[in-house]
Amino acid sequence: TQLLEQSPQFLSIQEGENLTVYCNSSSVFSSLQWYRQEPGEGPVLLVTVVTGGEVKKLKRLTFQFGDARKDSSLHITAAQPGDTGLYLCAGARGFGTGNQFYFGTGTSLTVIP
Amino acid sequence: DTGVSQDPRHKITKRGQNVTFRCDPISEHNRLYWYRQTLGQGPEFLTYFQNEAQLEKSRLLSDRFSAERPKGSFSTLEIQRTEQGDSAMYLCASSLRLTTEAFFGQGTRLTVV
Numbered sequence: 001t002q003l004l005e006q007s008p009q010f011l012s013i014q015e016g017e018n019l020t021v022y023c024n025s026s027s028v029f030s031s032l033q034w035y036r037q038e039p040g041e042g043p044v045l046l047v048t049v050v051t052g053g054e055v056k057k058l059k060r061l062t063f064q065f066g067d068a069r070k071d072s073s074l075h076i077t078a079a080q081p082g083d084t085g086l087y088l089c090a091g092a093r094g095f096g097t098g099n100q101f102y103f104g105t106g107t108s109l110t111v112i113p
Numbered sequence: 114d115t116g117v118s119q120d121p122r123h124k125i126t127k128r129g130q131n132v133t134f135r136c137d138p139i140s141e142h143n144r145l146y147w148y149r150q151t152l153g154q155g156p157e158f159l160t161y162f163q164n165e166a167q168l169e170k171s172r173l174l175s176d177r178f179s180a181e182r183p184k185g186s187f188s189t190l191e192i193q194r195t196e197q198g199d200s201a202m203y204l205c206a207s208s209l210r211l212t213t214e215a216f217f218g219q220g221t222r223l224t225v226v
Contacts, residue, residue: 004155033214042117042204042217043156088155090215100146100169101206101215103155 003027004089004104012110013079021074021107023089030092032072033101034063037086079111117218119205125224126195133191134221138207145188146215147180148204149173156204162188195225 007022023032031050035043047056049065049072056063060083062075072089089104118137126132138145143164148156159178160170164185174180177195182188192199202222206215 002155006155031214035217040202040220040222042119042206042220045214045216048214090155100158100161100171103148103157106153106155108153 002105003102004091006087006089006104006107008107009105010108010110012112015080015111015113016078019076019079019109021076021087021109023072023074023104025070025091027091027093028069029102030069032065032069033090033092034072034074035088035090037088037106043088076109079109081111081113084109084111117205117207117216119203119218119221121221122219123222123224125226128197128225129194131191131193132195132223133189134203134205134223136188136190136205136218137186138188138205139216142207142209142216143185144208144215145182146206146208147188147190148206150202150204150220159190192223195223197225199223200225 004023004025013019031048033048034046036046037043047063049063052067052069054065060077064073087107090101092101120135124132145162147159149159150156158171159174160180162182165182177193180190202220204217204220206217208215
C-alpha cells in the first residue's frame, strides 16, 4: 500500500507552460520533501516543508504543504526543458525520531522545447 | 565532504552470484538508509541504521539481503544468490539525527542476467 499518491503520473508540456503536481495521503506527516531525479542518478533534494500551510518558493518552483500536513503540491511556472525529470515527494511520519521516509509514486515531467 | 557516495555505480552479475554494495554517508550524519527503486517507481525502503545499530528492516528485505554499518560510518548491502527480480537501482541516503531531510547518493544500478 502506497502511503503517498502523486498525480499526474506522467506530464508532457510545452516550454513556457505552467504545471502543478500533487502529492496526497490520508496520513499525517511531520515533514515533506520534494526531490527531482534524472535517469540513472539519485534523487536530489529540492525543498523540505514542515509547517501546515507553509509555502516555499525556489525560483520558478512553488511548494505548498497542506494545512493538515497530509498533502503537498509543487507548482512550476514557465517550465523549461531543464525541468524535465522525475519529481518525487517523500514524507517523514516521526518527529525526527528515526522513521523512514515514505516516497510517492513519482511524476515524470517532460518539457518540450 | 561532497555528499553521499556509492560504489559501484553499476554492477552486472549472473544469477546466483553474491554482490556487495558500499555507501559512504555525509560524515556527520548518524542515520543511514537503503532504498530500492525499479524503473518508473518511487524508491522503496529497505532498512535504516542509526549509528551502527540497524533499527528497522522492511519486509522487502528477504533473508538473502544483509546490511551492516560497522563503527557507524560506511555501510554495505550484500545480496546473496541474486535473482533477476533483484535488478534495480539501490539507493543510499543519510540524514542528521534530529532533522528530517535525507540526502541521497547516486545509486548503484544492479542488473542480474
